[in-house]
Amino acid sequence: MTQDNTYNLSQQTVEFGYNSLSLEDVVAIAKGATAKLNQTTEYRSYIQKGALFIDSLLKEEGVVYGVTTGYGDSCTVTVGLDLVHELPLHLTRFHGCGMGEILSPMQARAVMACRLSSLAVGKSGVTFELLERIETLLNLNITPVIPEEGSVGASGDLTPLSYLAAVLIGERDVIYQGERRPTSQVYQELNIVPLKLRPKEGLALMNGTAVMTALACLAYDRAQYMARLASRITAMASLTLKGNSNHFDDILFAAKPHPGQNQIAAWIREDLNHHIHPRNSDRLQDRYSIRCAPHVIGVLQDALPFMRQFIETELNSANDNPIVDGEGEHILHGGHFYGGHIAFAMDAMKNAVANIADLIDRQMALVMDQKFNNGLPANLSGAQGRRKAINHGFKAVQIGVSAWTAEALKNTMPASVFSRSTECHNQDKVSMGTISARDCMRVLQLTEQVAAAALLAMSQGIRLRIAQEELVESSITPSLANTLAQVEADFELLTEDRPLEQTLRSTVDKIQNGYWEVCG
Template identity: 85%
Template structure:
């Protein structure tokens, strides 16, 4: 599902330069917040000093990778000073071979924010004018069309980032005013003069981890919300099944003090009004998908702090090559474009999130089956009398949930272990970070679909309990009651079979927009 830019963040301003960004700020820019580059004379001079240092090396006929040499394995090829200024343009052009779907406008804006953040560190030898141009594109909402396939995650996201570089020089296509248009035509309409990339600027734009980091910021935001959503769904599943809330007791969880796991247990416990209604069923122990939910969702919740650290360190780093130390007058050749930290986070996150899909899938299976759902009708059908024979409730939705879960689980193979040797064995060990990030986004999409189906189903289940007199509406906690009200605003209880595709899509979209209030 393609996410669109919503207007809610358009008045927000995110500042770049001489400060660290949070991943929430990247998400805000992705959703339409304005970018504001540091304008102080001291900061402008700091950035320009790096560009001038590159110029001085050229004047002295110094050898700088990617400036006076070819790229990658071609680093032994000397480029004459008369051709140096053409080299960045060639880098952007020969990498124009991306395929697959294009990044959504939100994702592409996040990429621009991440690249601006990295270049604004001031260790890439670029001009202040280049930073200003990215700021301008963001604020005019001129978004490069970036194909999502073609990066192995080292030397960074070369191919997808070439589409940003190309737009800066007035080439390829952009999304502007909701339409795909030629960059040259948009620039002509707005009176924008294409940049001429200085030596090192093509390499600085492309040789970094901005695409995988951008996707990681967006993925983190969605995964963090999913942990809360899965906790709320678990509480609703427990109510639907007449479960035993003693499974979430604070004394019990004090004995195994993983902080994230215990936070999940606390959220579920608060949703269940635990001390007033500890046990409704005849089962001493509920099945694992209810009883062990904090232990499953809690893995993600406990992993989020280290994931944030990895993502935000990458976001605020200079991650191209070579690094330009203008103050010390050093050119430092290294491998900061390697996306191993982001690859690890994305491989880990997709594992945690897919396990949540699997958890909710099992909860759905329990509430659908009369053998396990404590007296509810098969497939949670609300049909009565002789109409029961021809109505099938959530039967097909549960099959869909199983399909989405299976696909999510299939995506959990770690991408980072599939390194390939490329580019004449120069790039002989690569991170696959962008593929891992794309996998994670797909797993999140599938898990959000599973969660959407479960929200509808558990809403139906609780209403069935109330209608049967087995659950008192007044006994519901305010948090669960509010979710029921919110879901019911879009979802009419299923008493007669009808297509549910549209309400499912609508619910998925609201999950992705963090519409449902699941914060405690």
């Protein structure tokens, strides 16, 4: 991903404590907002009660999973009281086996925010000092190096979260000031004393859904933007093809009142100045990729509310095991680390987003082909005269769009149904939530690439219509005119073939940073 190219610390502050966090709060932290713990004596005391209750059980030689026992299937192994303080250290170390790509600093910050949110609920038996250390690392912009592979989504994101736990105790690597460095070095430089994890704190840090939830928050932010951007691209495609804006009429959509679908239709209708120029060609019905665009994009738009509810509930939950009720003095053994809700939301989101990639791919195919584009040059080339014979416009870009779309569609296989029995059949039904979230991020990346190509192509198509005097520039709505101006600032009309890779990459960066001013 390329979102970190414009990364910088912001002035926004997000408070952790009694209040619930929103998706937007996590995104803000990911992009550099300041984290602030509730500093009231009441809240500090509330958090400390869980840790004190664990201490009291140890004095009474009580049996607590992961505190006086081994982990997972080793829960029948008793750990002597002389060893319980070493147990969290071993948990962090034997899980240090992550593989694959490294989460970006932005993604790692989101993970830290999600873990802090869960621990701040006060049901994990950790000290206030532990919460403060995560707050400090966020505000100093010290992020753990976290490999993205190795979690089956129950018992939570154990292996990737072990990298956060390891950093708290001064081990492994961090990203600091843009460089990957040993944590111990950075701590020494900044006079930070490594934490010594208390009983239950290793488990509390690692036994939860923070990685999948963090990726889900970031994915949601990008997906809702994609719904708006795809609506704008569809309006541009309709203009390029001399389409029929009656397909987006408000009376028509009142007959099928899915609210998200109707919102998409409204955005397209407004972009097309529908009531002034309802029809630009003699074609009664445009092809499905134009006419049915609100129905395709609308699935995502209508699904966003339930996805938000799933993700935000997970975000604001205590999702480790066991749950420590310090006030009522209960230890409750359960399975809140199971990431099924996130897995389902991410499987659904990647499906809806990939369908948008497929929609835009079909729109691209229409505008490129002289059999379907209502009089535009082949491949949208702007070459003139004898130069037409050697210029190929967007031909290769359209092939790329097809490739990106095919890969996005391939990644829609639901991860959540591929549960694996692991860890001596203790974890015999797992969520695969982190894999689903990673799939979704990949689908979003590919779809953003498709959208970037379409922004350039549709801008070219509209400019060619104007040049052919088939479209009056003054008739274009202010919203579309603004997008065209934004594209044209970086993209000169393609008259002679030139490499477009850097322009495409720059356009993807802008999509991921919300540069294009779109409706909604």
